[in-house]
Amino acid sequence: MQRETEGGRGWSKTVKGGQGWLRVLRRILGAPDYQAYLEHCRAGHVPALSEREYVAQFFEAKGKGVRCC
Amino acid sequence: MNRLAALLGWGGIAALGAAAFGVLALSRGETVNAAWLLTAAVCTYAVGYRFYSRFLAARVFGLDDRRATPAERYNNGRDFVPTNKWVLYGHHFAAIAGAGPLVGPVLAAQFGFLPGTLWLVIGVVLGGAVQDFTILCCSLRRNGKSLGQMAKEEVNPAAGAMAMLAVLFIMIILLAVLALIVVNALKASPWGLFTIACTIPIALLMGWWMKVWRPGRVGEASVAGGALLLLALVGGGYVASHPALATIFTHRGIALTGMMVAYGFVASVLPVWMLLCPRDYLSTFLKITTILALAVAILIILPPLKMPALTPFATLGEGPVFAGKLFPFAFITIACGAVSGFHALVASGTTPKMIARESDARFIGYGGMLMESFVGVMAMIAACTLDPGIYFAMNTTPAALAQASQVLGQAGFVVTPDVMGELASRMGETTLIARSGGAPSLAVGMAQIFASATSVLGGTTLTALWYHFAIMFEALFILTTIDTGTRVGRFMLQEIVGHVWPRFGETSWYPSVIAASAVVVAGWGYFLYQGVVDPLGGINSLWPLFGISNQLLAAVALCVGTTILIKMGRQRFAWVTVAPLAWLVTVTMTAGWQKVFSADPRLGFLAHAASLAGSSNPDAGRLIFNDRLNTFVALLFMSVVTVLIGTSLREWWLVLSGRKRAETHEAPYVERAYAAGD
Structure with missing residues (x-):
């Protein structure tokens, strides 16, 4: 049970990190x-x-x- | 201890750079490796950035991180947005770098690799980067005002109007010469034309995707667009090998001129999201990735330079690529990459509205221009890895080649038709002779570099694909410059006429949109047509004209910068802008004078016109008219800048002698709300 939560947290962190990178790309492109x-x-x-x-x-x-x- | 380490470290970098320059300058007869060129450039940039830009930022402009920037004060989440400096660096670089720093060095390679490289590296550290940084700082302190507005407020209203007019004329010449490069690269090339033609429906699809279907989803649309683009590139190879399809996409220069003009007009009239924005996204992606890939490929293979340090044309001035001696023409031919007046428009446009803190201007303004210079150095390397015989055969028309054949033969810059035929077939083209304009020879150089860097993957068989990739890369962002340039030219014309007839100034009133677009397109279209039908290739006369105009715009920017420095009470530092200004004025006025009045018909417009008088050439009348038109344009640029310098000098004298109060229009000081280090 605990593992799942941790896994979930890690995943949402990755998604968040990915969104951060997308945001950077958007800015560079001027999107x-x-x-x-x-x-x-x-x-x-x-x-x-x-x-x-x-x-x-x-x-x-x-x-x-x-x-x- | 730290001080000692820094001293030793920077001393080492400076010594390494000096040694690299020594190797380049003293090489005679033997081939030099591109590594020396890269080392010399990178060491100079490092020293220039670390010491000179720091001096400019701290002592000359006194940048202050406690002061709020326009991005913070007017933050609206759209154009005024405080932006991370690395992100903004990428954004700014994508806006300033285009075809200019790629093509100029390739053309200037006719003098050998040394003059162009020295000018690129030294010119940027003391001139180009200073100009970009100065204008960025001035605009940053004035709520992101444009160059024209600053000229109007800080120098005087007449100077402002003159600067605006100069920008419009320069834009027209610039668009013509860029369009000519595309036409020369695509004529009789079904592969190239098919790929570039495909970018239009791809851009339309992307536009519909990110505006109508899934608003704002630029990322998805760009990925789809990029994939389709690669498909179009591979498809081009199929089209070229298919006789019936190939004829549909094989056109002569004049037909392509018509297509370019029609494209420019349509792009200027359509809403931006349909064609202009999506194409801009595609070209930004391609620009950044290709330039990075080129840098990595050059580092991997470190190619030897086959072009000598200096060719006989540097002193003889009879070069087949363009006429004129090293001084002043090397400095005119390479404008972007060393000093580019056009950057003043970007540095006083979107970038100052996005800077989060004042000191970031150093990295973005000065550092961004260093990167552009580096692109120029890479283009120089790509051109100089070509065999000189191939370089000259590609970049000159048969007429110009015949005139220079004796010197070329003596220097050993000769190539047999068989070698050229074999090269063309390896690149997937029917011929590569007389493909002037710089783009095709850069593409051959890039294709060879990419192919040998990827040779472990069987890359040499992909040479033709790399060649067309390089052509697509150049043509795509030239087209981006053409559509944004036509549009910006249209806005300017609407604004100028709007002073007399307000209705015309409404940027969304259709009759005005169509009329202004037609005038701008007709302006550059005429010069383009003239270049296409010119027996000497057009680049010969248009590129110097573009170089002169771009450098004169830089002179305008530096005049405005100097005026602001003097009014800020920093006159003892005014040499930072006055020195490059003096150099640019000397170079461009000499070049302009020679282009107009030289007695050599290859160089001087008037002498060329005189040499045609009474000739049996059926085109003589038209050619004479064009020479006179070019004379008029050159003299117009020169007189506009003379007047501007005159008014600036008067203003400086009035302020310095205490006859006029030094009043700047700087925005009032507001403290930053964010904590330091935020």
């Missing part, structure tokens, strides 16, 4: 990260956009960036 955005809104007590709206606004802002030669 939208809705979960991070939700956390930001919660921390600042500001109303959050829906995921669809957030993604749409994110891409719109990205389209104004420059890529170098």
